[in-house]
Amino acid sequence: xxxxxxTPRHLVMGMTNKKSLKCEQHLGHNxxxxxxxxxxxxxxxxxxxxxxxxxxxxxxxxxxSPECPNSSHLFLHLHTLQPEDSALYLCAxxxxxxxxxxxxxxxxxxxxxxx
Amino acid sequence: DAKTTQPPSMDCAEGRAANLPCNHxxxxxxxxxxxxxxxxxxxxxxxxxxxxNNETNEMASLIITEDRKSSTLIxxxxxxxxxxxxxxxxxxQxxxxxxxxxxxxxxxxP
Numbered sequence: 001x002x003x004x005x006x007t008p009r010h011l012v013m014g015m016t017n018k019k020s021l022k023c024e025q026h027l028g029h030n031x032x033x034x035x036x037x038x039x040x041x042x043x044x045x046x047x048x049x050x051x052x053x054x055x056x057x058x059x060x061x062x063x064x065s066p067e068c069p070n071s072s073h074l075f076l077h078l079h080t081l082q083p084e085d086s087a088l089y090l091c092a093x094x095x096x097x098x099x100x101x102x103x104x105x106x107x108x109x110x111x112x113x114x115x
Numbered sequence: 116d117a118k119t120t121q122p123p124s125m126d127c128a129e130g131r132a133a134n135l136p137c138n139h140x141x142x143x144x145x146x147x148x149x150x151x152x153x154x155x156x157x158x159x160x161x162x163x164x165x166x167x168n169n170e171t172n173e174m175a176s177l178i179i180t181e182d183r184k185s186s187t188l189i190x191x192x193x194x195x196x197x198x199x200x201x202x203x204x205x206x207x208q209x210x211x212x213x214x215x216x217x218x219x220x221x222x223x224x225p
Contacts, residue, residue, distance in 0.1 A: 031211055033213070042215050045212065048211050048212060092159075092213070094213070103161045108157060
């Protein structure tokens with residue numbers, strides 16, 4: 001148990017579906033992240049939120065839409081995905097800034113399959 | 116952030132010490148060395164970090180060379196559960212952008 005909870009753990013969706021991934025952290029951290037990990041590939045940083053503001057978008061296609069309503073919750077809204085978007089989606093949180101230590105805590109991930 | 120170089124894979128016998136190297140020759144003075152590991156299909160797990168002194172915790176030891184251009188993560192008594200991909204990351208303390216490379220796939224053999 002890392003203090004970062006992701007739901008659902010597994011998701012199968014069609015290319016025309018709309019779904020959302022949820023991430024919640026109870027660690028009091030000010031930054032939250034979405035990563036994507038495709039098979040046999042390293043983790044790819046998708047989005048960074050710091051104090052609810054998006055500070056990083058690594059050229060992610062618009063069919064992935066993040067939302068951060070507060071520092072404890074992070075969503076990833078999915079629509080019209082492609083089969084190549086099938087991957088493990090990981091959420092993380094950390095305390096950034098001068099007093100931070102960059103120790104990131106990760107959730108267990110959502111295994112997404114697009115059919 | 117400074118780039119790191121790690122061997123793609125390593126093997127180690129169960130019960131022996133596993134020594135995982137990392138080169139970071141372009142590291143700057145305010146960058147720390149962090150190690151994470153990722154067990155198959157799970158989220159990465161923080162292991163240890165250091166600036167210039169050697170560090171030890173309940174999971175591992177981190178040895179950083181005097182010139183800080185390389186480091187070694189040591190798992191003193193490797194078990195089968197230590198089989199994972201190990202990532203070495205160089206980053207400024209408190210930075211937002213945690214970027215992972217290819218890492219080293221460590222296999223512990225019985």
